[in-house]
Amino acid sequence: MAEVKNKQVLLRDYxxxxxxxxxxxxxxTSTLNLKLPQGSIGVLVKNLYxxxxxxxxxxxxxxxxxTYYAESFKPNSPISGFGVAEVLESGDLKFKEGDLxxxxxGWEQYSVINATKSVFKIHxxxxxxxxxxxxxxxPGMTAYAGFYELCSPKKGEYVFVSAASGAVGQLVGQFAxxxxxxxxxxxxxxxxxxxxxxxxxxxxAFNYKEEADLDAxxxxxxxxxxxxxxxxVGGKMLDAxxxxxxxNARIAVCGMISQYNLEYPEGVHNxxxxxxxxxxxxxFVVTNYYHLYPKFLEFILPxxxxxxxxxxxxxxxxxxxxxxALVGLxxxxxxxxxxxxxxxx
Amino acid sequence: MAEVKNKQVLLRDYxxxxxxxxxxxxxxTSTLNLKLPQGSIGVLVKNLYxxxxxxxxxxxxxxxxxTYYAESFKPNSPISGFGVAEVLESGDLKFKEGDLxxxxxGWEQYSVINATKSVFKIHxxxxxxxxxxxxxxxPGMTAYAGFYELCSPKKGEYVFVSAASGAVGQLVGQFAxxxxxxxxxxxxxxxxxxxxxxxxxxxxAFNYKEEADLDAxxxxxxxxxxxxxxxxVGGKMLDAxxxxxxxNARIAVCGMISQYNLEYPEGVHNxxxxxxxxxxxxxFVVTNYYHLYPKFLEFILPxxxxxxxxxxxxxxxxxxxxxxALVGLxxxxxxxxxxxxxxxx
Ligand SMILES: NC(=O)c1ccc[n+]([C@@H]2O[C@H](COP(=O)([O-])OP(=O)(O)OC[C@H]3O[C@@H](n4cnc5c(N)ncnc54)[C@H](OP(=O)(O)O)[C@@H]3O)[C@@H](O)[C@H]2O)c1
Ligand SMILES: NC(=O)c1ccc[n+]([C@@H]2O[C@H](COP(=O)([O-])OP(=O)(O)OC[C@H]3O[C@@H](n4cnc5c(N)ncnc54)[C@H](OP(=O)(O)O)[C@@H]3O)[C@@H](O)[C@H]2O)c1
Numbered sequence: 001m002a003e004v005k006n007k008q009v010l011l012r013d014y015x016x017x018x019x020x021x022x023x024x025x026x027x028x029t030s031t032l033n034l035k036l037p038q039g040s041i042g043v044l045v046k047n048l049y050x051x052x053x054x055x056x057x058x059x060x061x062x063x064x065x066x067t068y069y070a071e072s073f074k075p076n077s078p079i080s081g082f083g084v085a086e087v088l089e090s091g092d093l094k095f096k097e098g099d100l101x102x103x104x105x106g107w108e109q110y111s112v113i114n115a116t117k118s119v120f121k122i123h124x125x126x127x128x129x130x131x132x133x134x135x136x137x138x139p140g141m142t143a144y145a146g147f148y149e150l151c152s153p154k155k156g157e158y159v160f161v162s163a164a165s166g167a168v169g170q171l172v173g174q175f176a177x178x179x180x181x182x183x184x185x186x187x188x189x190x191x192x193x194x195x196x197x198x199x200x201x202x203x204x205a206f207n208y209k210e211e212a213d214l215d216a217x218x219x220x221x222x223x224x225x226x227x228x229x230x231x232x233v234g235g236k237m238l239d240a241x242x243x244x245x246x247x248n249a250r251i252a253v254c255g256m257i258s259q260y261n262l263e264y265p266e267g268v269h270n271x272x273x274x275x276x277x278x279x280x281x282x283x284f285v286v287t288n289y290y291h292l293y294p295k296f297l298e299f300i301l302p303x304x305x306x307x308x309x310x311x312x313x314x315x316x317x318x319x320x321x322x323x324x325a326l327v328g329l330x331x332x333x334x335x336x337x338x339x340x341x342x343x344x345x
Numbered sequence: 346m347a348e349v350k351n352k353q354v355l356l357r358d359y360x361x362x363x364x365x366x367x368x369x370x371x372x373x374t375s376t377l378n379l380k381l382p383q384g385s386i387g388v389l390v391k392n393l394y395x396x397x398x399x400x401x402x403x404x405x406x407x408x409x410x411x412t413y414y415a416e417s418f419k420p421n422s423p424i425s426g427f428g429v430a431e432v433l434e435s436g437d438l439k440f441k442e443g444d445l446x447x448x449x450x451g452w453e454q455y456s457v458i459n460a461t462k463s464v465f466k467i468h469x470x471x472x473x474x475x476x477x478x479x480x481x482x483x484p485g486m487t488a489y490a491g492f493y494e495l496c497s498p499k500k501g502e503y504v505f506v507s508a509a510s511g512a513v514g515q516l517v518g519q520f521a522x523x524x525x526x527x528x529x530x531x532x533x534x535x536x537x538x539x540x541x542x543x544x545x546x547x548x549x550a551f552n553y554k555e556e557a558d559l560d561a562x563x564x565x566x567x568x569x570x571x572x573x574x575x576x577x578v579g580g581k582m583l584d585a586x587x588x589x590x591x592x593n594a595r596i597a598v599c600g601m602i603s604q605y606n607l608e609y610p611e612g613v614h615n616x617x618x619x620x621x622x623x624x625x626x627x628x629f630v631v632t633n634y635y636h637l638y639p640k641f642l643e644f645i646l647p648x649x650x651x652x653x654x655x656x657x658x659x660x661x662x663x664x665x666x667x668x669x670a671l672v673g674l675x676x677x678x679x680x681x682x683x684x685x686x687x688x689x690x
Contacts, residue, residue: 069621234617253619267612272579274598274628276414281626283619 006032007319008078008108015060018261018330023060024079024323032110036089042114043095045085047105051133052326052338053167056081057260069285078106084122084132085111092116100125102132107322109342120293124301128313134167134337135311136300138286142254143171144296145289150252150282151228155180158222160241162208163232165192165312167337168254170200172230174309177201181228184221186237188332195335199310214240225249233258235266242270249279261330312336351377353423353453354667360405363606363675368405369424369668377455381434387459388440390430392450396478397671397683398512401426402605414630423451429467429477430456437461445470447477452667454687465638469646473658479512479682480656481645483631487599488516489641490634495597495627496573500525503567505586507553508577510537510657512682513599515545517575519654522546526573529566531582533677540680544655559585570594578603580611587615594624606675657681 007028015023036044055070056079063072073079087099094116095101103119105111113119122132134140146168147153159176163169164185173196176183185196186208196205204221211217218226218240225246231238234256241251259265274281303309314334316325322340329338352373360368381389400415401424408417418424432444439461440446448464450456458464467477479485491513492498504521508514509530518541521528530541531553541550549566556562563571563585570591576583579601586596604610619626648654659679661670667685674683 238616253616255620256617259617265614265617267614268616269610269612271583271598271613271626272601272604272610274626275600275630276628278629278633279627281616281619282624283621284623285620288623 002034003031004034004110006030006108006110008106009319009322010077011060011073011075011079013075014062014072015057016263019057019060019327021323021327024326026320026323030108032112034088034110036091036112040091040112040114041116042091042112043087043101043116043119044089044110044112045087045101045105046110047083047085047108048100048341048343049084049130049133050105050107050322050340050342051082051137051139051167052322052329052334052340053081053138054255054257054260054329056326057330069287078108080104080106082133082138083107084129084137085113095119095121100129100132102137107319109319124297127301127304130313130315130339130341131304131311133339134313135171135304135309136297139167139337140171140300141289141293141296142286143168143175144300145286145292146230146252146254146284147172147175149289149292150284151230151250153179153181153228157181157227158224158246159183159228159230160218160222160226161185161202161230161232162237163187163255163257164202164205165195165200165336166232166334169230169232170195170312170336171309173200173202176228177203178303178308186217189335192332192335195312199312208237215243218244228252230254231256235259235268239268239270242268242273245273245277245279247277247279249277251279251281253281253283257330313339315339315341317341347379348376349379349455351375351453351455352664353451354664355422356405356418356420356424358420359407359417360402361608364402364405364672366668366672369671371665371668375453377457379433379455381436381457385436385457385459386461387436387457388432388446388461388464389434389455389457390432390446390450391455392428392430392453393445393686393688394429394475394478395450395452395667395685395687396427396482396484396512397667397674397679397685398426398483399600399602399605399674401671402675414632423453425449425451427478427483428452429474429482430458440464440466445474445477447482452664454664469642472646472649475658475660475684475686476649476656478684479658480516480649480654481642484512484682485516485645486634486638486641487631488513488520489645490631490637491575491597491599491629492517492520494634494637495629496575496595498524498526498573502526502572503569503591504528504573504575505563505567505571506530506547506575506577507582508532508600508602509547509550510540510545510681511577511679514575514577515540515657515681516654518545518547521573522548523648523653531562534680537677537680540657544657553582560588563589573597575599576601580604580613584613584615587613587618590618590622590624592622592624594622596624596626598626598628602675658684660684660686662686
């Protein structure tokens with residue numbers, strides 16, 4: 001019944017505007033009994049990889065709506081999020097010591113996870129374990145469900161993806177290429193644009209920060225208009241897309257990261273085009289599509305192993321670097337899926 | 346081969362901002378040969394009723410996009426729109442002298458219609474003929490397709506309709522009530538609010554012009570939120586609805602009349618709620634659903650005759666009064682479907 005130090009990342013206080021590293025802090029003084037309490041139906045895990053995800057910004061504010069899909073982090077408590085972990089002890093029959101799992105865990109070395117229904121056992125370890133915090137976890141499922149379930153994609157269609165080199169975007173572009181679509185992505189640096197074209201197989205890519213007129217940029221890459229827009233950023237980009245839709249266009253609203261740190265979201269002006277273009281704008285939350293996870297694995301695991309799908313991760317080491325990695329998402333610092341590796345702590 | 350006077354309503358020039366009566370003018374000097382040219386495949390008609398429709402505002406401006414679903418009216422030419430007419434002579438085998446028809450015709454006493462594919466023969470005359478410019482014509486089909494095809498309505502759902510007493514709105518509310526939904530409508534006068542509650546069977550109705558806070562108004566009528574919004578007005582009302590959606594809400598974007606006369610459309614700020622509510626916003630154009638017209642008639646004609654569906658029209662007499670009737674739509678002057686009767690000219 002060893003008592004161990006348990007390094008943790010805690011929220012300092014609710015956040016307004018852009019999150020800063022100093023909105024979180026790391027303690028090394030907390031300790032944990034490496035044993036589940038008698039009768040526990042949870043699992044005790046050692047965390048290996050943590051996932052930095054944009055939706056976590058939302059949990060950093062005081063959420064008042066009880067029907068909302070996520071809960072606020074608590075000031076001076078460890079934050080939580082998706083991660084990959086090893087089971088040390090289990091009170092849940094689905095898991096046993098030594099199992100590898102992914103799901104919602106704490107931003108700390110060791111966690112007791114009581115809500116085991118958001119924990120999934122990892123069966124295939126022929127791929128990097130960290131993938132279960134990215135391509136084989138929540139972001140992968142997001143790209144899969146958002147693209148295949150919401151966009152009704154067809155071969156030859158014109159597809160646009162924003163935040164295109166990120167955890168979700170890099171996959172959407174590759175899925176669309178596999179299907180024979182024409183695919184263009186936008187991202188915020190030259191390095192990312194190069195990745196899009198040279199690594200992920202996008203037909204074209206551009207740096208949205210260098211385009212004074214997003215409408216003109218889209219007209220350049222889509223002279224015939226856009227059939228499918230995978231929406232990750234919102235705001236001005238959405239407004240420009242609305243001006244460039246083809247008849248029966250579909251927009252999957254996955255995220256609107258450009259709006260997450262504003263006190264009042266920007267206005268979108270061109271919605272009338274939805275009528276004349278008979279177009280659809282549809283939001284979704286990935287957890288609603290988890291029933292497709294087995295089907296997704298059947299498709300994605302062989303695709304990874306055969307090299308048909310690649311995945312770029314941006315891995316930082318250690319819980320000390322986790323706050324910077326998380327806030328970096330909102331500054332576009334991550335190149336690919338942002339992961340924090342803590343297995344060696 | 347009688348030459349007759351042919352009174353006409355012409356567009357004076359392209360319109361900016363709110364349309365005015367003086368943007369159109371009426372001539373009585375034009376004449377027409379009451380005979381089709383040799384070899385014509387069109388129909389010569391005497392117009393009986395004309396329909397005033399909000400989309401006509403769009404045709405009053407110089408439209409530059411050739412892929413757009415409608416064409417500009419031409420300055421100093423008669424405007425055109427939906428109407429009910431009697432066939433005087435036909436070069437199209439589908440029609441013969443004496444037939445009654447509805448479809449796109451000119452704003453004038455007599456028209457030669459060459460595009461007969463947008464003209465439909467009227468078979469049932471046990472109902473007011475003017476209905477074929479409203480409930481049995483384009484606006485009726487709009488309510489039907491928009492509600493049944495786009496909203497996926499289910500018994501017991503919470504439905505909100507804006508411009509709820511108008512040509513389209515009054516029907517959407519009644520369709521939703523027939524299905525067992527809870528239905529609330531908004532309109533711009535007390536008289537219309539009374540109509541909604543007492544004539545069309547809406548559960549509740551409110552005057553949006555008297556609500557300083559549309560979000561609060563919607564929360565009052567929909568404490569549990571909105572499942573279906575039939576969008577006729579856009580702008581601030583849409584923004585308020587986005588704050589009050591239930592999970593899996595559906596918004597059929599039929600029109601956004603509050604935006605038609607603005608040089609630059611207002612911004613809509615609350616689209617992020619589409620994600621968390623996993624909601625859908627979908628635009629449509631009624632002409633795409635005309636294949637459902639026979640099925641629609643099968644449903645609507647008995648409903649009218651059995652008094653299950655009522656229809657309120659606002660009929661003005663004479664082409665002289667047509668410009669005022671048309672611009673009145675944008676001032677909310679019409680109470681129910683706005684019709685111009687010209688049968689006695
Ligand atoms: N609906 C769901 O269930 C669900 C699930 C997962 C993720 N999401 C959403 O999907 C989107 C992508 O998430 P991800 O995990 O793949 O993140 P990511 O793309 O790996 O990282 C975020 C990226 O967003 C871009 N960005 C940041 N601020 C921006 C701004 N103001 N304007 C434009 N781009 C900006 C940055 O790239 P640049 O260098 O290109 O600017 C940054 O690298 C997010 O909106 C997220 O909330 C939704
Ligand atoms: N997508 C399609 O195929 C299709 C087909 C037909 C119609 N539509 C659209 O459906 C909507 C309703 O058409 P309708 O024929 O039934 O017209 P209507 O409701 O009979 O007449 C227009 C009504 O709109 C309201 N209105 C005017 N300006 C407004 C503003 N600034 N804010 C809020 N309400 C305003 C007025 O009523 P209040 O007194 O309540 O303000 C007015 O009576 C329009 O947006 C139209 O463009 C679309």
